Amino acid sequence: MTSFAAVLIAAAAQQYFVTAGEGARDLSIEARIPAFPDRDGELSVNEGAEPFVSDVVIISADGSVPLERRGDSWFAPQCAEHGCRIRYGFALRRAAEGRDDEDLAALYGDMIVSPPGAWLLRPLRVTQDSTAELKVSAPEGVRFAAGLPPGVLSASSLGGLPYAAFGDLRVETIRLQGVSLTVAIARAHRRQSEEELLDWIRASAAMIADYFGRFPADGALLLVAPAPGKQIHGRARGTGGASILFSLGTELEIAQARGSWELVHELVHLGFPSVPRRHHWTEEGLGTYVEPIARARAGDLSAEKVWGDLLRGLPQGLPRKGDEGLDRTHTWGRTYWGGALFWLLGDIQIRERTGNRFGLEHALRALVANGGNIADRWPLRRALEVADRATGTKVLEELYAKMASAPVDVDLDALFHRLGVEEQGRSVKFDDRAPLAPIRRAITERR
Numbered sequence: 001m002t003s004f005a006a007v008l009i010a011a012a013a014q015q016y017f018v019t020a021g022e023g024a025r026d027l028s029i030e031a032r033i034p035a036f037p038d039r040d041g042e043l044s045v046n047e048g049a050e051p052f053v054s055d056v057v058i059i060s061a062d063g064s065v066p067l068e069r070r071g072d073s074w075f076a077p078q079c080a081e082h083g084c085r086i087r088y089g090f091a092l093r094r095a096a097e098g099r100d101d102e103d104l105a106a107l108y109g110d111m112i113v114s115p116p117g118a119w120l121l122r123p124l125r126v127t128q129d130s131t132a133e134l135k136v137s138a139p140e141g142v143r144f145a146a147g148l149p150p151g152v153l154s155a156s157s158l159g160g161l162p163y164a165a166f167g168d169l170r171v172e173t174i175r176l177q178g179v180s181l182t183v184a185i186a187r188a189h190r191r192q193s194e195e196e197l198l199d200w201i202r203a204s205a206a207m208i209a210d211y212f213g214r215f216p217a218d219g220a221l222l223l224v225a226p227a228p229g230k231q232i233h234g235r236a237r238g239t240g241g242a243s244i245l246f247s248l249g250t251e252l253e254i255a256q257a258r259g260s261w262e263l264v265h266e267l268v269h270l271g272f273p274s275v276p277r278r279h280h281w282t283e284e285g286l287g288t289y290v291e292p293i294a295r296a297r298a299g300d301l302s303a304e305k306v307w308g309d310l311l312r313g314l315p316q317g318l319p320r321k322g323d324e325g326l327d328r329t330h331t332w333g334r335t336y337w338g339g340a341l342f343w344l345l346g347d348i349q350i351r352e353r354t355g356n357r358f359g360l361e362h363a364l365r366a367l368v369a370n371g372g373n374i375a376d377r378w379p380l381r382r383a384l385e386v387a388d389r390a391t392g393t394k395v396l397e398e399l400y401a402k403m404a405s406a407p408v409d410v411d412l413d414a415l416f417h418r419l420g421v422e423e424q425g426r427s428v429k430f431d432d433r434a435p436l437a438p439i440r441r442a443i444t445e446r447r
Ligand SMILES: [Zn+2]
Pocket: 265, 266, 269, 283, 284, 287
């Protein structure tokens, strides 16, 4: 019978019922927590959010009992043993004003951006298979949006959950062949209309769906926040879901927004799994490399522009003195352009070895089709393996083995010569007799 009871306990989910007060200044939260394997019964929130948690009590038949707090944690050994119900408050607006950190809580106009890990008080030690559910209700005039998948969450992923927001939001769902992207636009006075923004976002998401064979992260959230002047700045955040926090200057004309690269770059990030920090160059390199290609294929950029930017940009990605390879040299140049060079070389080699039948997009499509998107943590080796299998090559695994831990110099002049890309003033001109000209054309050809 003990094993049967254990199964029941494992199957019970943590449940959070979150009620936002007026203007989402404060959250009032009730949680049901099943027993968990920790003798001390330690509970906490993401680091830095502890000061904004208040009045934590355990609710029992005889009323409520305050929970003991020591340092940055609360302790409920009886809860760990038997499960319990707790109630507490979270000063969301004060956290946003006090911390001004989008990974904890931050204000954008009247919108408060705060990943749920900041305000979900939870057991720090849970079993791998334990799950959690989140229900959020907000008062009139306030909407809640989060990049969470439908249904249950993994309890161990609560700390890393994607961005979420409370505010006066226009929330729309964009559907791309059965996959959905939630767009939440914070209401603000801006030069662009919401319809114009939605059209642009729809077109950008379609470019990504095209390149990756499908929109890579179902249920992803794109939060559009107002920014001063003509600023544009984006950040993507997994895991356990997918999200982009996109700050867009209210003074930008829609044509300027459409001409910018940042939105498509952030959307590319959704199409690659979250990998350990030392491989950050794979994520940023992919964003740098795929963004202009996806736009060129949609007719948004000319092939000349794409190859000209690569010609001028890639030298910044070459190893300098003292370089120890991409996994160990975390400079800006090596992260963005060194990473882009890795993916360009991969793309070319896949095409060379498969007679131009397959390219990098086929490798990435297989990755995404196997669940390899930002919502999931993967070891990099597994991602490259799955990607390589789709093209019947070992191109990416071999390139990684070469470039990860040693400086690899690449003769870019020779490479561009073979591709038939020649610098001409501020632009480039193409030589279609060059040996790799068909590969160059296949990469940026308009679809
Ligand atoms: Zn990026």
